[in-house]
Amino acid sequence: MPGGSHRVTGHNNAEDKGVALKGKMGVSGLSLDTLVGCYRFVGLHSEALLVSGNGAFLDPPLRRGDTVYLVGLSRSLQATSRKSVVTNPYTALNIGSADCPRYRATNMEVIELDTDFGITFSGVLTDEHGRVQAIWGSFSTQLKYGCSSSEDHQFVRGIPVYAISQVLDKIVSGANGSILLINGVKRPMPLVRILEVELYPTLLSKARSFGLNDKWVQALVKKDPIRRQVLRVKGCLAGSKADKLLEQGDMVLAINKKPITCFRDIEDACQALDQCDENDGKLNMTIFRQGREIEILVGTDVRDGNGTPRVINWCGCIVQDPHPAVRALGFLPEEGHGVYVAR
Known part of the structure; x- marks a missing residue:
């Protein structure tokens, strides 16, 4: 790849x-x-x-x-x-x-x-x-x-x-x-449930300067005294269930009231949804956005990892469904999500 x-x-x-x-x-x-x-x-x-x-x-x-x-x-x-x-x-x-x-x-x-x-x-x-x-x-x-x-x-x-x-x-x-x-x-092959959001870590010392209060800083340090960080949203994959719900710069504080400090915490929360029969595939996320703490239900997506199953070669152009790298750019046409053309 x-x-x-x-x-x-x-x-x-x-x-x-x-x-x-x-x-x-x-x-x-x-x-x-x-x-x-x-x-x-x-x-x-x-x-x-x-x-x-x-x-x-x-x-x-x-x-x-x-x-x-x-x-x-x-x-x-x-x-x-x-x-x-x-x-x-x-x-x-x-x-x-x-x-x-x-x-x-x-x-x-x-x-x-x-x-x-x-x-x-x-x-x-x-x-x-x-x-x-x-x-x-x-x-x-x-x-x-x-x-x-x-x-x-x-x-x-x-x-x-x-x-x-x-x-x-x-x-x-x-x-x-x-x-x-x-x-x-x-x-x-297994079907894997994921949150189609690109995240990056920010040190708690820097997060404090963005307005994160001492209560959450102490809770995150207690959860993970080694990393001492919070995850922030860099962008959502276009067409994902998290698109339009999470915004760039959001701090992910907790999922189902449990503090989140690393990527594995996100993965474990997604996998836990598959262990419960009574769920709609959504995570109850606590977000810090523009100085306010909010709770929001964010949907997850199920992927099989097979990538692009079908392509069409037409007049020298390779036409296919937009793959994740294209969707990661954050834009898809509203009607039908369009196609990706390479030549």
């Missing part, structure tokens, strides 16, 4: 490297079996997700100062493990829009390490027992120089494993979406 995409690369050839690896793994503290086990792939849509050999994902999330092992393949396809330390497990991604609408990662926290392994080394972050804690994958953003020139730039960060395990659990346990062939087995 272009734009702010992320990907995980690798090859299941660790067993072929067994002779070269024996005797080397003692340095890092990880056995060859652990390395081989970490390279069992489960396909999801067009992406490949890495899971540990025994299916063990580690929760709770990583903390600053934790020791991790980056297990992956080098440029020469040699299975390798490197020891490192987490410097920031809560870095919020900020990837701007590209010249042409294309996928970019939003509403995501990533993990930073104290060692720069370069952009060609990817894999998984594990603990000393080989339990997967994060995916180590690459992101792409577009850097602009002057008024007309731009250049794609890649960087590598850790993607917390909870973002992967939630979807995998639904696939393994059975889902109600469309069928996809995974490793020779037909499995239904």
Whole structure:
């Protein structure tokens, strides 16, 4: 996926490297079996997700100062493990829009390490027992120089494993979406409920200057004394159920009276709607807007992750329904939501 995409690369050839690896793994503290086990792939849509050999994902999330092992393949396809330390497990991604609408990662926290392994080394972050804690994958953003020139730039960060395990659990346990062939087995893809709003964090010290009162500052600090932040609305995807309800600059204080401090809180609140039979898919959100605290019911959307299912090539133009990157620009024609044309 272009734009702010992320990907995980690798090859299941660790067993072929067994002779070269024996005797080397003692340095890092990880056995060859652990390395081989970490390279069992489960396909999801067009992406490949890495899971540990025994299916063990580690929760709770990583903390600053934790020791991790980056297990992956080098440029020469040699299975390798490197020891490192987490410097920031809560870095919020900020990837701007590209010249042409294309996928970019939003509403995501990533993990930073104290060692720069370069952009060609990817894999998984594990603990000393080989339990997967994060995916180590690459992101792409577009850097602009002057008024007309731009250049794609890649960087590598850790993607917390909870973002992967939630979807995998639904696939393994059975889902109600469309069928996809995974490793020779037909499995239904999960339907995921999301709030189609782009958010960004603001420090509470800055939020106070915008008028947020001490009561809410203390409540948010008590909920999350590490991040000490509040989420603000950057924009809504056009055509979403949240469109026209949330406005740019709104501070999301709580959902169902529970304080909200990070993207995962939003995701958990959306997933909780699926656990309750008696709901209309709406979140009861407490918002701080222009000096006033208000409560509002905001609808959520259900997506299958299949992207664009149909395109038409007409007179050299590729015509399709507006995909999320187009809708993220915040505008769609009022009648029928129009089409997106690329050439």
